[in-house]
Amino acid sequence: MAPVRVVLLDIEGTVCPISFVKDVLFPYALEALPGTLKAKWDSPEFAPYRAAFPAEHAGSQESLAAHVRDLMSKDLKISYLKSLQGYLWETGYRNGELKAPLFPDVAPQLARWREHGGAKVMIYSSGSVPAQKLLFGHTNGEPSDILPWLSDFFDTVNAGPKQEKASYEEIAAKHQEYPIGEWLFLSDNVKEVEAAKQAGTQSYIVDRPGNAELSEEARKQHRVIESFEEIGDL
Numbered sequence: 637m638a639p640v641r642v643v644l645l646d647i648e649g650t651v652c653p654i655s656f657v658k659d660v661l662f663p664y665a666l667e668a669l670p671g672t673l674k675a676k677w678d679s680p681e682f683a684p685y686r687a688a689f690p691a692e693h694a695g696s697q698e699s700l701a702a703h704v705r706d707l708m709s710k711d712l713k714i715s716y717l718k719s720l721q722g723y724l725w726e727t728g729y730r731n732g733e734l735k736a737p738l739f740p741d742v743a744p745q746l747a748r749w750r751e752h753g754g755a756k757v758m759i760y761s762s763g764s765v766p767a768q769k770l771l772f773g774h775t776n777g778e779p780s781d782i783l784p785w786l787s788d789f790f791d792t793v794n795a796g797p798k799q800e801k802a803s804y805e806e807i808a809a810k811h812q813e814y815p816i817g818e819w820l821f822l823s824d825n826v827k828e829v830e831a832a833k834q835a836g837t838q839s840y841i842v843d844r845p846g847n848a849e850l851s852e853e854a855r856k857q858h859r860v861i862e863s864f865e866e867i868g869d870l
């Protein structure tokens with residue numbers, strides 16, 4: 637097995653519980669939506685978020701809000717929705733209402749990998765890069781801000797969809813100092829793990845409390861870990 641020089645991490649279901657996203661972040665965004673649309677609709681700050689939506693849904697505050705609610709009820713990972721969610725969460729993270737509950741092994745293991753200088757840690761999530769930075773900048777740990785521990789951030793805009801092999805090739809191509817076989821991608825999603833492996837990375841499934849049940853087939857085909865401690869020093 638090649639050494640691991642980059643650990644590439646999924647977020648939801650891997651570093652924090654799915655319930656934080658579904659039961660805390662999503663309701664926060666839906667609650668903030670109407671007031672934000674009212675306050676920011678014509679502002680230059682909001683213009684890029686609004687312009688990214690399909691024109692048929694961006695004509696009025698009501699139609700945009702209805703479209704957002706519809707997409708979020710289906711948990712669709714569409715780039716323009718994920719960008720807007722990040723914008724809606726910003727106030728909550730900054731005023732302390734939102735704090736990301738990382739699984740207890742996550743920050744200590746990231747710190748260990750950093751101390752040993754063994755592996756860089758990077759993020760690849762369907763959540764937008766700004767939303768990723770808010771999350772890792774406002775965790776429930778000590779220190780709360782672990783952004784300095786992370787070397788790069790990828791989402792569906794700068795890398796592509798997570799279930800496509802080409803996205804992992806694209807990410808690795810941005811750090812050519814690390815051969816793709818020396819990347820380890822960790823995710824709760826079997827299809828993402830399969831795409832990463834097809835691209836040539838190492839990849840394990842992370843099985844956390846609250847995640848979807850894994851099939852016997854997935855357990856046979858892939859290494860499954862329940863904690864980053866199982867990876868040990870790199």
Ligand SMILES: CSCCC(=O)C(=O)COP(=O)(O)O
Nearest residue numbers: 646647648761762763767768
């Ligand atoms: C970092 S934004 C919050 C999580 C989110 O919206 C999301 O879609 C996470 O998806 P992942 O690819 O990390 O499973």
Ligand SMILES: [Mg+2]
Nearest residue numbers: 646648649824
């Ligand atoms: Mg995930």
